[in-house]
Amino acid sequence: MENYSEKIxxxxxxxxxxGLYVKRAALFVLTFIIFLIGLxxxxxxxxxxxFRIVRPVEGEQVSLYLSNYIMPRLHNESQYGKPFDLELSxxxxxxxxxxxxxxxxxxxxxxxxxxxxxxxxxxxxxxxxNYSGFNLIASMAIEPEIDKDGKLLLDADKFQVxxxxxxxxxxxxxxxxxxxxxxxxxxxxxxxxxxxxLHTGKxxxxxxxxxxxxxxxxxxxxxxxxxxxxxxxxNG
Numbered sequence: 559m560e561n562y563s564e565k566i567x568x569x570x571x572x573x574x575x576x577g578l579y580v581k582r583a584a585l586f587v588l589t590f591i592i593f594l595i596g597l598x599x600x601x602x603x604x605x606x607x608x609f610r611i612v613r614p615v616e617g618e619q620v621s622l623y624l625s626n627y628i629m630p631r632l633h634n635e636s637q638y639g640k641p642f643d644l645e646l647s648x649x650x651x652x653x654x655x656x657x658x659x660x661x662x663x664x665x666x667x668x669x670x671x672x673x674x675x676x677x678x679x680x681x682x683x684x685x686x687x688n689y690s691g692f693n694l695i696a697s698m699a700i701e702p703e704i705d706k707d708g709k710l711l712l713d714a715d716k717f718q719v720x721x722x723x724x725x726x727x728x729x730x731x732x733x734x735x736x737x738x739x740x741x742x743x744x745x746x747x748x749x750x751x752x753x754x755x756l757h758t759g760k761x762x763x764x765x766x767x768x769x770x771x772x773x774x775x776x777x778x779x780x781x782x783x784x785x786x787x788x789x790x791x792x793n794g
Contacts, residue, residue, distance in 0.1 A: 612652045612673035614661045621657040623650035636770040639790045648676045648782040667734050676784050694719045698735050702777040709760035
């Protein structure tokens with residue numbers, strides 16, 4: 559009996575040490591989780607490294623990048639009936655946005671300072687927005703892809719607020735940005751593009767330029783540049 563009692567007494571410090579270790583481990587894990595949540599919340603209010611403010615330009619002047627580069631290039635190349643590449647710069651696209659986006663339409667969608675950024679394989683749309691009373695910077699990444707059937711897929715499944723992912727607000731961010739773009743660019747296949755982004759749908763990427771039809775065969779996105787490869791679409 560004495561030996562048994564002595565064993566119990568000897569094991570008590572061991573149990574106490576184990577209990578202390580468990581408490582310390584639990585406290586460490588809890589502290590680490592709180593630390594990560596804190597970093598996530600702080601990142602919500604940080605400005606993304608590639609965010610640039612694009613201020614709307616007042617006046618009726620058409621974008622020079624659109625009128626002096628894109629439209630003449632499409633017009634001229636479409637007449638040759640040969641494949642060609644159209645290179646679009648990030649700066650040029652943002653100049654179009656600055657000239658042709660109505661600040662009132664942006665405000666109606668709960669946005670301001672909307673801009674486009676080209677990164678490897680992604681078109682990132684960034685804007686200021688308001689979420690639950692906080693002014694934040696929201697972004698939506700679109701990955702354009704031509705599938706094996708020649709359809710254009712616009713996959714928009716990456717959303718951030720500040721520098722943090724915000725999955726539960728993804729649908730809100732998507733709808734706000736798409737509503738703003740749709741309100742400002744009501745032309746051609748705009749409705750199809752909006753539907754494709756909202757519902758991960760597909761578009762037949764054929765466009766009529768003058769009397770010619772052009773099909774998008776490939777889209778390449780790299781840093782600050784978007785390259786669209788067109789093929790002439792022959793009837794019959």
